[in-house]
Ligand SMILES: Nc1ncnc2c1ncn2[C@@H]1O[C@H](COP(=O)(O)OP(=O)(O)O)[C@@H](O)[C@H]1O
């Protein structure tokens with residue numbers, strides 16, 4: 358597919374995935390005069406409520422994919438577990454931004470770490486694990502404590518098992534349910550930070566301010582800027598993100614999650630790459646000059662990127678599971694911006710919304 362010209366107002370962007378990220382992308386696109394057509398397998402997808410058109414079909418349904426592609430001028434995805442073959446198929450019909458390469462790398466924790474290392478970034482020590490023998494070999498090489506993770510399809514801490522001593526190995530392997538896994542040394546980090554950034558069709562790079570992230574029960578709880586990080590470590594993190602985007606010939610918004618070790622002025626260790634807008638970038642909706650959702654839509658449309666500077670100190674709190682029932686409490690603070698995703702059913706661990714606030 359040749360690189361298409363920039364989209365015009367009134368054109369339609371197709372989005373694979375109908376969760377809250379697709380919903381917020383569609384809302385941002387609407388402000389730019391762009392329509393969104395959401396493609397998702399789930400009939401009750403939250404993004405359907407706010408988009409111009411939608412398709413409910415499987416990611417493997419080529420007839421539905423072709424019909425979808427025929428109605429849009431460019432395609433993106435908000436979900437990194439869309440099959441790579443789906444994106445390859447669509448790439449033959451319309452420009453897909455970011456492309457299949459970014460998806461392929463980000464879907465596999467081994468590929469992700471190989472890429473980070475090849476660009477000179479640090480990662481936890483790691484080894485491929487497919488059975489008891491390779492796990493024992495990996496433990497001999499890496500030691501404990503360590504974390505065993507499925508290489509694919511993990512999110513919010515799912516598909517992970519901690520190995521404190523070699524005696525924990527059999528149970529950890531069982532938790533992988535026969536899927537290919539990666540053993541990682543456990544990083545005793547001081548903080549977690551991320552870089553959310555955009556790369557335009559023209560190669561322009563626009564990083565948001567490095568964000569500090571606090572997880573609860575393996576789910577992001579709070580993101581804030583400024584992060585408690587040295588200038589040098591922040592520069593390193595942004596430089597790593599820039600190199601990753603360049604290596605993937607990336608177009609759109611992405612995130613790189615890091616562990617921060619404070620010793621010697623701070624070192625950043627790449628944890629994972631998300632080839633999409635990211636929960637740790639939600640604060641930009643109310644705390645940056647251009648938010649991550651608008652930025653992604655601009656990049657996908659082939660438009661110039663906006664200014665990614667922060668307006669000031671800001672925080673985002675996720676409303677997860679039953680906490681979402683307290684949404685009204687947040688409105689007592691007139692400076693709080695409430696974002697709810699339109700999900701009808703509150704479930705334990707389900708991301709229902711978030712609250713952004715400018716601090717100070
Ligand atoms: N090697 C590691 N060392 C220390 N903590 C880890 C390691 N891997 C994961 N964690 C912790 O678990 C969280 C979730 O792991 P992550 O690899 O980001 O998977 P996902 O976000 O896809 O569930 C991380 O944000 C971090 O808090």
Ligand SMILES: [Mg+2]
Nearest residue numbers: 513614628629
């Ligand atoms: Mg993560």
